[in-house]
Amino acid sequence: MSPERVLQELADQQLINDKQRAGIQTVEDHKLFSAHWELRSLLYVGILLFTTGTGWLIYKYIDQIGHTFLIIALSVLCAASFAFAVRYKGTFTRGRSYSRSPFGDYALLLACLLFLSLEGYLQYQYTIFGTRYGLVTFLPAILFLSLAYLFDHRGVLAMGLTALISWIGVTVRPLEFYFKGNLKDMTVLLSALALSIFLMVGALMLDRQRIKPHFTITTLGFAGNLLLVALLAGLFNFENLHLQFALALAVACAGFDWYARRERSFLFLLMSTFYGYIGATYLVFHYLHLRDEATYLYWLITGIGVTVYLSANRKIDAVPGVKSEEGKN
Amino acid sequence: MKAYNETWVHNKRLMEYVARWQRQGMLDAAKLAQIQAKFPVGFRESNGFIEIGLFVFSIVATSGSYFLLATLLGQLFNHDVFYHVFNIGSGLAVGFLAGRLINSRNYYRSGVDNALVIAAVALVTAGVVGLLPNNLPTWQYCLIILPLVLMGVWYYSDLLLTMAAFATLITALFDFFLDFPAGKTGLPFVLMAISAGLYGMARRYENRDHLVYWRDNFILLGWLSLTQLLISCNYFAVRQLHYWTLDKRPAEAPEIALAPLFWLLTTAVPIVLLYLGIRQKERPLLIMGAIGWGLALATWRYYYPVFSLEFYLISNGILLALTAIFLIRYLSVPRNGFTDRPDEDSPKELFLNAEALSTIQATSGHPGSKEDMQFGGGDFGGGGSGERY
Numbered sequence: 001m002s003p004e005r006v007l008q009e010l011a012d013q014q015l016i017n018d019k020q021r022a023g024i025q026t027v028e029d030h031k032l033f034s035a036h037w038e039l040r041s042l043l044y045v046g047i048l049l050f051t052t053g054t055g056w057l058i059y060k061y062i063d064q065i066g067h068t069f070l071i072i073a074l075s076v077l078c079a080a081s082f083a084f085a086v087r088y089k090g091t092f093t094r095g096r097s098y099s100r101s102p103f104g105d106y107a108l109l110l111a112c113l114l115f116l117s118l119e120g121y122l123q124y125q126y127t128i129f130g131t132r133y134g135l136v137t138f139l140p141a142i143l144f145l146s147l148a149y150l151f152d153h154r155g156v157l158a159m160g161l162t163a164l165i166s167w168i169g170v171t172v173r174p175l176e177f178y179f180k181g182n183l184k185d186m187t188v189l190l191s192a193l194a195l196s197i198f199l200m201v202g203a204l205m206l207d208r209q210r211i212k213p214h215f216t217i218t219t220l221g222f223a224g225n226l227l228l229v230a231l232l233a234g235l236f237n238f239e240n241l242h243l244q245f246a247l248a249l250a251v252a253c254a255g256f257d258w259y260a261r262r263e264r265s266f267l268f269l270l271m272s273t274f275y276g277y278i279g280a281t282y283l284v285f286h287y288l289h290l291r292d293e294a295t296y297l298y299w300l301i302t303g304i305g306v307t308v309y310l311s312a313n314r315k316i317d318a319v320p321g322v323k324s325e326e327g328k329n
Numbered sequence: 330m331k332a333y334n335e336t337w338v339h340n341k342r343l344m345e346y347v348a349r350w351q352r353q354g355m356l357d358a359a360k361l362a363q364i365q366a367k368f369p370v371g372f373r374e375s376n377g378f379i380e381i382g383l384f385v386f387s388i389v390a391t392s393g394s395y396f397l398l399a400t401l402l403g404q405l406f407n408h409d410v411f412y413h414v415f416n417i418g419s420g421l422a423v424g425f426l427a428g429r430l431i432n433s434r435n436y437y438r439s440g441v442d443n444a445l446v447i448a449a450v451a452l453v454t455a456g457v458v459g460l461l462p463n464n465l466p467t468w469q470y471c472l473i474i475l476p477l478v479l480m481g482v483w484y485y486s487d488l489l490l491t492m493a494a495f496a497t498l499i500t501a502l503f504d505f506f507l508d509f510p511a512g513k514t515g516l517p518f519v520l521m522a523i524s525a526g527l528y529g530m531a532r533r534y535e536n537r538d539h540l541v542y543w544r545d546n547f548i549l550l551g552w553l554s555l556t557q558l559l560i561s562c563n564y565f566a567v568r569q570l571h572y573w574t575l576d577k578r579p580a581e582a583p584e585i586a587l588a589p590l591f592w593l594l595t596t597a598v599p600i601v602l603l604y605l606g607i608r609q610k611e612r613p614l615l616i617m618g619a620i621g622w623g624l625a626l627a628t629w630r631y632y633y634p635v636f637s638l639e640f641y642l643i644s645n646g647i648l649l650a651l652t653a654i655f656l657i658r659y660l661s662v663p664r665n666g667f668t669d670r671p672d673e674d675s676p677k678e679l680f681l682n683a684e685a686l687s688t689i690q691a692t693s694g695h696p697g698s699k700e701d702m703q704f705g706g707g708d709f710g711g712g713g714s715g716e717r718y
Binding site: 001002003005009010013015016023024032033034035037039040045047049050051052053054056057060102106266270273274292293296298299300301302303306307311 | 350356360364367376381383385386389390393400401536541612615616641643654661663670
């Protein structure tokens with residue numbers, strides 16, 4: 001369907017007059033091709049390739065001549081990118097603020113990625129943190145989180161949250177039912193639960209104060225995945241605590257369901273549905289030992305049930321102009 | 330007669346333009362509401378995350394009912410024919426259910442309908458293939474499946490079915506041409522020709538007004554055929570394919586016939602795509618051209634590694650970043666019809682002739698509504714409708 005055709009139909013229905021039609025047509029004829037997102041993706045891929053390459057390079061030629069020079073060069077580049085980001089930093093506001101240069105955000109990203117490589121190298125070569133390995137991830141976590149709020153950078157926020165979560169020994173990726181790390185260990189599991197609750201409370205409090213409210217979804221997404229993964233892991237790994245973990249999972253899912261409805265952030269509804277379904281299904285099959293027909297019947301009934309439940313929730317969304325994360329400002 | 334209300338699909342596409350013009354400040358909110366009233370879209374509003382959930386759990390429910398029925402009727406399946414007829418029957422039943430739900434609940438690509446449509450077509454094709462003799466070559470099965478899937482695409486305009494149809498066609502070509510020696514050499518060229526042809530077809534029809542029901546399918550076909558084109562002309566892909574078809578495989582993939590030609594194509598095709606993309610301002614051509622160029626470099630580095638991998642990563646990373654930085658700066662003012670500004674921006678700055686815009690804005694405001702009242706459209710012209718939106 002071409003713009004001409006749309007304008008024709010609108011004119012046929014006398015919804016626009018000739019002047020408007022000609023005007024919009026002129027704009028469409030002179031419409032420029034926007035390469036905005038393509039160019040930014042290109043820049044992003046370039047930075048990722050570069051930092052991956054340097055990360056590799058650092059360890060490959062360790063103990064060789066010129067290595068010190070390489071480290072110095074990378075440190076200078078890291079500092080320079082950071083200086084660039086600072087130089088063009090927008091004034092801090094509680095809402096969204098933007099760098100005054102189109103490259104400010106990317107310079108900050110480059111600086112943070114290089115910082116990670118350099119920090120890892122310093123620990124590897126000189127063990128600057130000694131055996132306190134926790135500091136190796138805790139330091140960048142705190143640094144990145146502060147930078148994210150100062151510079152208003154959601155990418156750095158995600159890096160900081162990832163570092164913070166790996167600090168307690170777990171790797172979680174949003175929407176991946178995949179967890180590395182030792183969630184069979186009760187200490188790790190409890191610290192995962194504590195961290196996720198701490199992050200969620202923090203995110204909601206900052207949201208209430210309207211401090212960078214567009215960060216809320218990112219933080220809640222990370223923390224929520226961590227919480228639900230940890231609860232599922234508890235369910236799978238600690239049979240003697242089934243009741244407690246099942247209850248906690250149910251409460252968490254109900255909480256996300258409530259939040260998703262209230263904020264119209266349906267990512268959280270999807271998360272609670274998936275994790276909740278997995279937990280419930282695990283318990284049903286663990287205790288009931290369903291046979292073939294019963295299994296199929298279970299799929300049939302629960303499939304229809306969840307579909308009806310999700311459809312029912314969707315009606316809330318029928319109002320146009322959904323409250324997006326941007327719209328909160 | 331199609332699965333979804335064609336007028337609504339048409340209006341949905343039309344409203345996409347109107348909504349953009351409104352966001353760009355060329356129509357005011359009252360006018361938007363007025364147009365919306367004349368071109369209603371009755372489909373259920375939906376949300377991407379919910380759609381994912383609905384899709385997954387509809388598949389769960391469908392599989393549950395299918396396996397339950399199949400187990401209960403298991404005694405009958407001593408005769409294979411019954412089983413295949415059962416598949417076709419359940420496929421039709423699922424399709425019927427999809428139709429009922431689409432009509433009663435106004436679904437349009439809402440997850441549930443996607444899942445049911447896929448299941449229906451998959452079951453029917455499985456049944457039909459089951460009824461066929463067992464010893465046919467794969468390409469013949471594919472050619473029998475293809476029209477069934479295409480009928481599904483025609484009726485439902487489903488995107489996953491479009492992918493399935495494309496995959497079926499490519500599988501048929503592979504299986505047919507790999508059967509004889511001349512076909513093995515010719516396969517890459519056949520695939521290139523078919524991809525180019527399909528891309529041409531997609532471009533030709535994606536904007537046709539009477540084909541608006543399948544607009545997204547044509548757009549998807551464009552992307553799929555460009556991807557296939559890049560793969561079929563790539564030296565690495567052709568050499569590996571040749572290697573897999575050998576009866577006795579040496580340790581390493583041997584050199585292929587016409588190697589210089591494939592090297593030329595590996596590098597030239599992305600350049601041509603980029604060139605055409607810049608000339609015609611076509612996003613898929615530009616993006617696939619850039620990806621193809623990356624693939625060409627990776628292929629070259631795979632066979633002729635002059636430097637170490639990290640050297641390539643670092644140098645290409647720097648090169649890419651510098652190119653992007655240069656282009657972002659260069660396009661900060663519009664050049665040759667390209668700009669760095671996001672699409673949704675108001676054309677104010679893009680517009681060399683600022684007078685034209687002020688004219689549209691002036692005429693699209695309240696005077697416009699008054700004129701419409703004269704034409705008898707008073708129902709929609711009031712400020713109330715504007716507020717309602």
